[in-house]
Structures are given as C-alpha cells and as structure tokens.
Amino acid sequence: MSGHFAHSSPGATDATLLPGRSVALVHEWFGATGGSENVFRRIADLVPHAERFVLWKDRDADEPGLRESWLSRTPLTRSKALALPLMPLVWRTLTRERFDVVISSSHAFAHTVRLGAPSDTRHLSYVHSPARYIWSPAFDGRGANPLLVPPRRALQAVDVRLSQHVHSYAANSREVQARIHRYWRRDAVVVNPPVDVAYFSAAPRADREQPRDYLLGIGRWIPYKNFDLAIAIADRMGVPLVLAGSGPEEAALRRAAERVRVPVTFEVRPDRARLRQLYWGARALLFPVHEDFGIIPVEAQACGTPVVGLRRGGLLETVVDGETGFLVDSTDPSAYAPFAQRIGELVPERAITHAASFSEQEFASRLSAWVRDATA
Incomplete structure (x- = not known):
C-alpha cells in the first residue's frame, strides 16, 4: 500500500540514459497502485524518450502514454491466473518494432519479451521477483489457484527457455537476487527500489512532535x-494498535480485534499525509511478514519509527537489528513481547539516517550505473 500514494521526481542524474538509442520499457499489467509501477515510472523518468509497453492498464490506473498489448x-484482464499461461505468447507478439535497448520491469513474464535479435538488442531486466505464481506459490496464495497447478511445471520450463536472451539482470533485493540464481541460474546486481524518504522525513512539526503511543x-x-x-503481537505487548490499509480480510481482522484486550483502530485507505502522521505517531511498526524487499519499513524508519518484524527477506536488508528495529525469528506472538520495553532504547535519528540509503536519488544513481555498464 505505502509507496503508492504519489510520485515525485527522483534526483537528477548526470544525463538522460541511452541518448541516441531506441529504447523500449516493458512492464507487466499496470495497476493504479503498487511498488512495481512506481519503479517503472522512475525508470521512465531516466529514459524519457523510451516507448513504454504493458500487457494492459487497469481501468483506474491514471498513466498516459502506455502502449497496451x-x-x-x-x-x-480480469483474471491474472487465467491470463498467465498466455503471457509468454503475448510478449513474443507485442510489436514488430525493434529497439536498440529493452529494459523490462518483471514480476511474471515481462523479461521474456523479444524486441530484436540478441546480437542487435541489449535486453536488461529489473526483476521484482521471478513469478511467485509459478516458482514460489507458498509465498502468495494466488499461486495456489487450482487452474495453475497443471501448467506450473511447464510454465517454469517456458520461463527459463524464453529468457536466455536477457543480457543483464538487476534484482530489487538480495532475496530476489538469490531466487534468480536458484530458479534461472543467472547472476544479478541488486538495485533496491526507490522510496520517497524525503517526504516522510520532512513532516510538519505537529506530526513530528506527537506522542508515540501505539503500534x-x-x-x-x-x-x-x-x-x-x-x-x-500488540495484545501480548499490551500496546494499542492502529491498522492502516484496506483489503478483503477487513471483516476477519475486525473480528480478531474484538477478541483482544488492547484497542485496535482501523484507518481505511488513509491518504499520504495521514499515513505520514501515523508513522510519526507510532512507537513502532509491526512487520511480521516475509517480503522480498518492503517499502513500508523504509518509510517508517524515515519517520524515526523503528521496525519490529520477522528476520526474513527484505527486513534483513532494510533494518539494522538492535539499531533501527528488532528482528525476530518466530511467528509466535509471545516472542515479540519483550521488545515492547526495548523499543525506547532506539535512537530515531539513526533510523532516519539509515532510511536515506534507500532514497529515490540512490535508486536513480544505482540503476543508471547498471544500465550504463550493461549497455557499454
């Protein structure tokens, strides 16, 4: 949810990337909100002369200039599970145009697109994850769709075979870098996604001076x-909880909230300014989930708010255990309880400084270096 509210421009780089070369930027389906869409926009900012292709654009996605398949x-378009087996074919029949450089933003099959012979076209792929639907369905319940069970193994073979032409991969995290190596037997550089840490750090004084009295x-x-x-976890810690977001589990979560001793407040679809207020008023962000990267924990730290979460995935990169938060090896709520008292030991300024290393400017710099190196 977070990282999806607005899209400010990244810091300036030395120059526009790939001047004088024809460039195609390719993304999967384009939704109204999402971290991968934000990455695609940031890449497009760095290559403004590029043509931009997507499978389709959701009806509520306000993004001009996209060429749909x-x-x-x-x-x-209403069922990604049904569309998935067709995606490799769609990417191979996208257009007859040919480009000097193709940069794909992939979390399914976008990296299989071919818009020129490998001898003539440099293909770079920024990978949010190898398709969870087919490679690691345990991470994502959508992959458990019965319609995907029979073709999953075939799709894995197709995925590997149709991506041999990719010249260079970038992964959004070390977690995804390892997955690329495990599933595709390819190396990748790590370029963490951009986070608008400047916005969250630069809150009004009234926001920054709130008492931090909830999780x-x-x-x-x-x-x-x-x-x-x-x-x-909040119940075991004995601290009130605020849940911000939206989604199909709302009713079940409200029922669960009624069964605990601490107050649980629901903030449904807060806007960006309200989200920043919530970060600054929180004693800590609870993040007991295995994410590939996770923009939300970085935004929290940009507000001086420590993260208490699961010692897996992206948190191993974004949280300095014992300095900007605490990482726990268990999903047992009681394992988190001792940290209720230790949160106060952490220095907010340390978290703010750490979050700056994931800024939009850092992304622009690292992505530019990757593109220049891979197309030299």
Whole structure:
C-alpha cells in the first residue's frame, strides 16, 4: 500500500540514459497502485524518450502514454491466473518494432519479451521477483489457484527457455537476487527500489512532535501479510494498535480485534499525509511478514519509527537489528513481547539516517550505473 500514494521526481542524474538509442520499457499489467509501477515510472523518468509497453492498464490506473498489448482487449484482464499461461505468447507478439535497448520491469513474464535479435538488442531486466505464481506459490496464495497447478511445471520450463536472451539482470533485493540464481541460474546486481524518504522525513512539526503511543501495521489486508499476527503481537505487548490499509480480510481482522484486550483502530485507505502522521505517531511498526524487499519499513524508519518484524527477506536488508528495529525469528506472538520495553532504547535519528540509503536519488544513481555498464 505505502509507496503508492504519489510520485515525485527522483534526483537528477548526470544525463538522460541511452541518448541516441531506441529504447523500449516493458512492464507487466499496470495497476493504479503498487511498488512495481512506481519503479517503472522512475525508470521512465531516466529514459524519457523510451516507448513504454504493458500487457494492459487497469481501468483506474491514471498513466498516459502506455502502449497496451492485444491482451488488453480480452476479458482475461480480469483474471491474472487465467491470463498467465498466455503471457509468454503475448510478449513474443507485442510489436514488430525493434529497439536498440529493452529494459523490462518483471514480476511474471515481462523479461521474456523479444524486441530484436540478441546480437542487435541489449535486453536488461529489473526483476521484482521471478513469478511467485509459478516458482514460489507458498509465498502468495494466488499461486495456489487450482487452474495453475497443471501448467506450473511447464510454465517454469517456458520461463527459463524464453529468457536466455536477457543480457543483464538487476534484482530489487538480495532475496530476489538469490531466487534468480536458484530458479534461472543467472547472476544479478541488486538495485533496491526507490522510496520517497524525503517526504516522510520532512513532516510538519505537529506530526513530528506527537506522542508515540501505539503500534502500527500498514499494508493490504490479505492473508499473507499477517495482520492477524500483528493484532496478537500488540495484545501480548499490551500496546494499542492502529491498522492502516484496506483489503478483503477487513471483516476477519475486525473480528480478531474484538477478541483482544488492547484497542485496535482501523484507518481505511488513509491518504499520504495521514499515513505520514501515523508513522510519526507510532512507537513502532509491526512487520511480521516475509517480503522480498518492503517499502513500508523504509518509510517508517524515515519517520524515526523503528521496525519490529520477522528476520526474513527484505527486513534483513532494510533494518539494522538492535539499531533501527528488532528482528525476530518466530511467528509466535509471545516472542515479540519483550521488545515492547526495548523499543525506547532506539535512537530515531539513526533510523532516519539509515532510511536515506534507500532514497529515490540512490535508486536513480544505482540503476543508471547498471544500465550504463550493461549497455557499454
């Protein structure tokens, strides 16, 4: 949810990337909100002369200038699970145009697109994750769709075979870098996604001077985000909880909130300014979930708010254990309880400084270095 509210420009780089070369930027389906969409926009800022292709654009996505595939004219846009087996074909029949450089933003099959022979076209792929639907369905309940069970192994083989032409990969995290190596047997550089840390750090004085008197959970209310666990943790810690977001689990979470001793407040679809207020008023962000990277914990730290979460995935990169938060090896709520008292030991300024290393300027610099190196 967070990282999806507004899109400010990244810091200036030395010059526009790939001047004088024809460039295609390719993304999966384009939704109204999402971290991968924000990455795609930031890449487009660095290559403003590029053509931009997507499978389709959701009806509520306000993004001009996108060229949609023929899949956008079919009912399959309403079911990603049904559309998934067709995606490799769609990427191979996207356009007859050819480009000097292709940069794909991939979390399914966008990296399989071919817009020129490998001898003539440099293909770079920024990977949010190898398709969870087919490679690691345990991470994402959508991959458990019965329609995907029979073709999953075939799709894995297709995924590997149709991506041999990619010249260079960048991964959004060390977690995804390891997955690329494990599934595709390819190396990747790590370029963490951009976070607008400047906005969250530069809150009005009234926001910054709030008492920090509650725990905070932010994100989409879906099962794998573990907000039911966050409610149980807050109960064990004996600290009120605010849950900000929206999603299909709302009713179940409200029922769970009624069964605990601490107050649980729901903030449904807060705007960006309200979200910043919530970060600054929180004693800590609860994040007991395995994410590939996780923009929300970085935003929290940009507000001086420590993170208490699971010692897995992206938090191993974004949180300095014992300095900007605490990492826990368990999903047992009682394992988190001791940190209720230790949160006060942490220095907010340390978290703010650490969050700056994930800024939009850092992303622009690291992505530019990757592109220049891979296309030299």
